[in-house]
Amino acid sequence: MEPESPHRELELSALEAETEPMAAAEPGTPPQATLPHRDPSPPPEQLLGVEKNGLKMKIPPEEEEEAPLGGSGVSGSPKFTGLGKEELLREAGTPLWARARLVLLVLFWGGWIGMLGAAAAIVAQAPRCQPLPTKAWWELGALYRAPPKAFGGDLKGVEKRLGYLKEKLQVGGLVLGPVYPQKSPEAKIPPLKELDPTLGTRQDFSALVQAAKDKGVKVILDLTPNPAGNPVWGDAAKDSEVLQQVQAAMSHWLKEDIAGIFLDGIEELPDLVVAQWRNLTEQQPSPSGVDRVLVGGTRLQDPWRAPGGPQLLLGPFLQPLEPKGDAEAPEGALRNLLNFLSSNSSVGLGWSVGSPWETWVSPNLRLQQLLLLWGLPGTPVLSYGDELGLPRPPKNQQLPPMPWESIEAPKPAGNGSEPPELELCAALASLRAHERSLLLGEAWAVAAGSAMAVLRRWDQSERFLLVLNPHGAPLKPFSVKKEPGDPQEPPLPTSATVRYSTGPKEPGEQQLRLEELKVGPYQGILLGFPYSPQ
Structure with a gap:
């Protein structure tokens, strides 16, 4: 059966529309105008479409605007x-x-080239970051010097307190000793190769070295034959047999993967012997590849008078900073120390306020000089109980154990329950570990009247100004207009922030003008101020 044509469908639709009854109008409703009938269906020729390029396309009818009532439609x-x-x-x-198109192309590439040129100019004119200097591990953290018995009596007690040294004081090296037994009456020196059995076994010592390594603390062994003596070596310094025994003991203990050797009284030894021992320490291979160091201790107050063999020299170098009669003024002594550091790169200095057996500073200057330990370039060195203010025992008496129960007891933060020395050391150790000016920066002795002032700066990092009053009367170090001095001396800011003070503490950080700064008797203040391009 053939399908009906489109014409037939249109005719049927028209008939159906005509036969539908009209809805009756409501009574009273006026008759509505009858609009001409418009078939909604498009003409057949539009449904079928037109043929173009061999394809039939359906073209919709043009819309017509509705005319007003009674009007006619307009296309x-x-x-x-x-x-x-x-x-x-x-x-x-x-x-x-x-x-x-040519103008747009020129503008596009011209803009790109201009932006690249501007970026290159900004990079060329921007201040360049100073390359970080190469520093040995003993220059980046503090050293702690104490005999094993100060940690609780044996090597296991030392191992137990490694966390305190590292986390509280940022200690990078532990100078431990003596660990050898007592000297027999007929011997010239103690048996330096042996381990005191009251301290533990060789396995305990190896475990201590490994535990320290895991904590980031390196062990330096004190092999001084008579560490508490004065003189330290005496006639033994010229005895070839004694010197050979010391060298053999050094070689023996370096096999234990320790990080270095400490020898006190280095100024009593021949320079050639010290040089040989340094070579032995540096050249004997370390199982873990650590750089080894020969640390020398001296009783001399002037480091330039000590032999130049050790890589690191410890001594009472801060003693001249205490006013004493006709001695050189403290500010002049400080300038001499900084000049020595800047002109001598073969030996580093370790700052300390005492040895485990004696103190080197007066009690009223103790906090001030602890501030210097972390404020000066070099290595801060804490000896037995320095961070707690522990007094030294009378001569030839044994050191008492440190009060570990009090140290390790939990304390609420910020209530002043810790000793001021420990609070100062912990705060400055953390600050030095995070501030490049204190860790790596150069140091300048700044004119400050009768006070001492040291400026620390590094590249574009925050600067620090350390101001110390070693006298018993208050000072205003920057109240007088500064006389022209060293043209290379960097200028000081007009104001700074108090980062730490050994005097009364103010709540929060205190901002002050330098010309109004007042430093109390025996007070030390650490100021900070931001980098400012000249």
Whole structure:
């Protein structure tokens, strides 16, 4: 059966529309105008479409605007469908568009080249970061010097307190000793190769070295034959047999993967012997590859008078900073120390307020000089109980154990329950570990009247100004206009922030003007201020 044609469908639709009954109007309703009938269906030729390029396309009818009531429909204007391909190509080839394209191309590449040039100029004019200097491990952290019995009596007690040294005081090296037994009456020196059995076994010592390594603490062994003596070596310094025994003991203990050797009284030994022992320490291979150090102790107050063999020299170098009669003024002594450091790169200095057996500073200057330990370039060295203010025992008496129960007891933060020395050391150790100016920076002795002032700076990091009053009367070090001095001396800021003070503590950080700074008797203040380009 053939399908009905479209014409037939249209005729049937028209008949159905005519036969439908009209709805009756409501009574009283005026008759509505009858609109001419409009067939919603498009003409058949539009349904079928037109043929173009062999394809039949369905073209919708043009919309007509509705005429007002009783009016007639008016055909709407045709829609704009854009330019055709041929028209676009024809317009693009005109001189106007050709010039426009050329201008846009020049502007685009000119903008890119200009931005690249501006970026290069900014990079060229920006201040360059100073390369970090190469520092040995003993220059980056503090050293702690004490005999094993100060940690609780044996090597296991030392191992137990490694966390305190590292976490509280940022200690990088532990100078431990003596660990050898007592000297027999007929021997010239103690048996330096042996381990005191009251301290533990060799396995305990190896376990201590490994535990310290895991904590980031390196062990330096004190092999001084008579550590508490004065003189330390005496006639033994010229005895070739004694010197050979010391060298053999050094070689023996270096096999234990320790990080170095400490020998006190280094100024009593021949320079050639010290040089040989340094070579032995540096050249004997370390199982873990650690750089080894020969640390020398001296009783001399002037480091330039000590032999130059050790890589690190410890001594009472801060003693001249205490006013004493006709001695050199403290500010002059400080300047001499800084000049020695800047002109001598072969030996580093370790700052300390005492040895495990004696103290080197007066009690009223103790906090001030502890501040110097972390404020000066070099290595801060704490000896037995320095961070707690422990007094030294009378001469030739044994050191008492440290009060570990009190140290390790939990304390609420910020209630002042810790000794002021421990609070100062912990705060400055943490600050030095995070501030490049204190850890790596150069040091300048700044004119400050009768006070001492040291400026620490590194590249674009925060600067620090350490101001110390070693006298018994208050001072205003920057109240007088500064006389022209060293033209290379860096200028000071007009104001700074108090980062730490050994005097009365103010709540929060205190901002003050330098010309108004007042430093109390025996007080030390650490000021900080930001980098400012000249």
